Amino acid sequence: MIKVSKLNKWYGKHHVLKDINMTVDAGEVVVIIGASGSGKSTLVRCINFLEKAQKGTITIDGQVISHKSKKLHLIRREVGMVFQHFNLFPHMTVMGNVIEGLVYVKGMPKEEAIEEGKRLLEKVGMADKADVYPSMISGGQKQRVAIARALAMNPKIMLFDEPTSALDPELVGDVLAVMQQLANDGMTMVVITHEMGFAREVADRVIYMDEGRIIEEGTPEEIYNNPKNERTKEFLSKIL
Amino acid sequence: MEILKYFYDFLPAAGMTLQVTAAGIIIGMALGLIFALMRLSKFKFLSYPAKFYIWLIRGTPLLLQLLFIYFGLVGIIKLDQIPSAFIALGIHNGAYIAEIFRGAIQSVDRGQREAGKSLGMTNWMIMRRIILPQALKRSIPPLSNQFIIALKDSSLASAIAVPELLLLARQYGSATYRLMDFLAIAAVYYLTMTTILTAIANLIEKKLNISDYRE
Ligand SMILES: Nc1ncnc2c1ncn2[C@@H]1O[C@H](COP(=O)(O)OP(=O)(O)OP(=O)(O)O)[C@@H](O)[C@H]1O
Ligand SMILES: [Mg+2]
Numbered sequence: 001m002i003k004v005s006k007l008n009k010w011y012g013k014h015h016v017l018k019d020i021n022m023t024v025d026a027g028e029v030v031v032i033i034g035a036s037g038s039g040k041s042t043l044v045r046c047i048n049f050l051e052k053a054q055k056g057t058i059t060i061d062g063q064v065i066s067h068k069s070k071k072l073h074l075i076r077r078e079v080g081m082v083f084q085h086f087n088l089f090p091h092m093t094v095m096g097n098v099i100e101g102l103v104y105v106k107g108m109p110k111e112e113a114i115e116e117g118k119r120l121l122e123k124v125g126m127a128d129k130a131d132v133y134p135s136m137i138s139g140g141q142k143q144r145v146a147i148a149r150a151l152a153m154n155p156k157i158m159l160f161d162e163p164t165s166a167l168d169p170e171l172v173g174d175v176l177a178v179m180q181q182l183a184n185d186g187m188t189m190v191v192i193t194h195e196m197g198f199a200r201e202v203a204d205r206v207i208y209m210d211e212g213r214i215i216e217e218g219t220p221e222e223i224y225n226n227p228k229n230e231r232t233k234e235f236l237s238k239i240l
Numbered sequence: 241m242e243i244l245k246y247f248y249d250f251l252p253a254a255g256m257t258l259q260v261t262a263a264g265i266i267i268g269m270a271l272g273l274i275f276a277l278m279r280l281s282k283f284k285f286l287s288y289p290a291k292f293y294i295w296l297i298r299g300t301p302l303l304l305q306l307l308f309i310y311f312g313l314v315g316i317i318k319l320d321q322i323p324s325a326f327i328a329l330g331i332h333n334g335a336y337i338a339e340i341f342r343g344a345i346q347s348v349d350r351g352q353r354e355a356g357k358s359l360g361m362t363n364w365m366i367m368r369r370i371i372l373p374q375a376l377k378r379s380i381p382p383l384s385n386q387f388i389i390a391l392k393d394s395s396l397a398s399a400i401a402v403p404e405l406l407l408l409a410r411q412y413g414s415a416t417y418r419l420m421d422f423l424a425i426a427a428v429y430y431l432t433m434t435t436i437l438t439a440i441a442n443l444i445e446k447k448l449n450i451s452d453y454r455e
Contacts, residue, residue: 050354077360087355091373101359104369146355153359 001026001157001188002047007056009042016042017053018212024157029189031199031220034209035235040192043209044159047190048079061156077105080150080158084166086142088134094121094145095130101153120148124178140171144178157188164195194239196224208232246412246425253408254429260325260394260404261433265387267330272337277367279342290338297335303396305332310400325397333390340382344375377448384441388434395430405429 002024009017016039024030032040045051047058052067059065065075088097095117102113121127124144126137134142143163150158160179164172176198183189183202193199199206199220206223208216208231216229227233279290297305309331310324319327348371356366398407409426413419 048358050357073357073360073362075360076358079358081354081358083351083355085351087349087351089352089355089370091377100369101361104365105360149355150358 001028001061002190003057003059004043004047005057005059007043007046007053007058009039009046009051009053009055016212017046020056020212020214022207022214024188024190026156026188027186028204029183029191029202030205030207031203032190032192032207032209033194033199033223033235033239038209039212040209041161044081044161044190044192048076048081048159050081077101077153078156080153080155082143082146082150082158082160082163084162086134086139086146086166088142088146088149090134093131093133094126094137097134097145098148098152101149105153116152117148120151121145123151123181124148125174138171139167140174143167143175147175147178147182151182157190158182160189160191160193162192162194164193196239200224208235210235243421243425246422247428249412250405250408250425250429253403253405253426254433256322256402257391257394257404257429258433260322260329260397260402261387261391263326264329264333264390264394267326268333268337268386268390271330271334272341275334275338276341276345279338280345294335294338297332298339302328302332302393303399306396306400321397321400321402324400325394325402329390329394329397332393333386336386336389337383340379340386341375343382344378345371347378348374380441380445380448384438384445387437387441391433391437392430 002022004020004022007017007020008015020043022030022043032043034040042051046053049058049065049067049072057064057066060075060078065072069075089100092100095114098117098120099108099110099113102108102116103110108116118127118130121130124147126141126144126148129137129141129145134145137145147158147163163179164175167175172195176195179189179191180198180202191198191203203220205217206220207214208223208227208229210231216223216227216232223232224236227236275290275293278286279294281287281290306325306328309328310319310321313319352370352374353366356370361369394404395406397404398410401407405426409422410419412422416422
């Protein structure tokens with residue numbers, strides 16, 4: 001589904017991603033962990049072309065995509081993204097947020113989009129808040145709306161960049177439950193998260209990043225119970 | 241009361257002041273939006289002319305701009321006083337409004353643009369659907385300030401004999417040697433209009449805050 005090869009990214013002189021190779025198969029859930037500044041966000045943002053890597057290739061569905069492509073917005077329709085700080089559109093209602101892409105990107109008639117929006121809000125447990133503005137709902141609710149908004153585009157893959165780390169602890173569970181349900185439905189997902197419970201239960205594979213490299217990857221059991229690399233061990237001992 | 245009669249005499253002049261102001265604001269808003277977007281463009285052939293326009297207009301007095309357009313463009317196109325005033329005020333306000341819009345656009349969180357991108361929106365769609373609505377709302381306080389300035393600046397059109405409030409006050413004043421009385425009448429008209437303008441701006445701001453959303 002997604003193949004990243006030899007990806008290198010610099011911010012000025014700062015080498016942020018170093019020869020990243022990674023594949024994500026259809027239906028797979030991959031969790032990325034690593035210290036702050038190790039390049040997790042940058043990697044995920046490169047997959048969505050929100051950042052441009054200077055070297056290497058990204059293949060989506062067998063199609064090699066260059067960041068120079070004029071059609072990046074078409075590719076982004078296939079890739080959903082959920083942000084740490086939600087980034088809901090504050091001037092639109094919850095429903096408005098969810099149907100924005102359907103109506104203005106896909107050109108779906110509004111009534112039809114609203115039906116679809118209801119279905120999606122139902123799915124994330126937010127149907128009763130369809131008509132309120134994002135400023136009136138909690139962080140956990142915002143994030144579930146953001147997930148519905150991304151799902152509306154019917155993406156082939158969903159990227160999550162620390163979707164629960166800006167939330168109060170008691171709100172994390174609802175968001176993780178929605179994500180777990182998505183995974184059960186067969187969605188291909190790449191998730192940056194330090195929620196180990198979620199990773200153990202949902203992830204097919206865990207990737208550990210350190211200073212711009214993928215240092216170790218394996219099943220959740222392999223990574224959490226039996227890390228081989230010293231740095232992985234050290235990192236895990238800090239977050240446990 | 242004689243003074244009331246003069247108030248009535250000044251009504252058409254107040255109307256002219258309003259017309260010049262309205263033209264300045266409307267042309268200024270259109271130019272401001274266009275030049276703000278140009279200035280923010282990554283293409284130099286768009287951003288440089290916008291920077292030049294803003295630099296030129298903000299760096300010279302409005303009176304000079306008025307005189308330049310009325311007398312200076314004679315060789316190219318002969319404009320009457322009133323259209324000259326409309327254009328000069330429009331171009332003048334456009335530069336300031338462009339900077340207001342630019343600041344407001346830049347103040348919108350960059351996560352908003354990224355969210356739009358991740359939905360597969362084009363840059364133009366993101367600007368129109370996501371950035372501009374938020375930026376316009378934030379522009380309202382500085383815009384209302386600019387509109388009040390525009391209203392008062394319209395008095396400079398008296399320099400090219402546009403029959404607005406200040407010109408009339410000076411004409412009546414020199415004819416009767418009672419300049420102070422007529423300046424006072426003009427002042428009352430200006431204050432009435434600026435007060436109404438401020439009230440409308442406050443109302444719009446309040447309405448947006450209550451019924452729409454908070455940030
Ligand atoms: N826009 C930018 N300009 C310059 N440097 C950047 C930029 N974004 C990120 N960096 C740098 O790139 C490195 C990797 O950042 P990245 O955000 O990918 O890390 P991360 O693993 O997601 O960290 P965190 O856990 O804190 O989110 C960091 O050193 C960061 O300072
Ligand atoms: Mg990050």
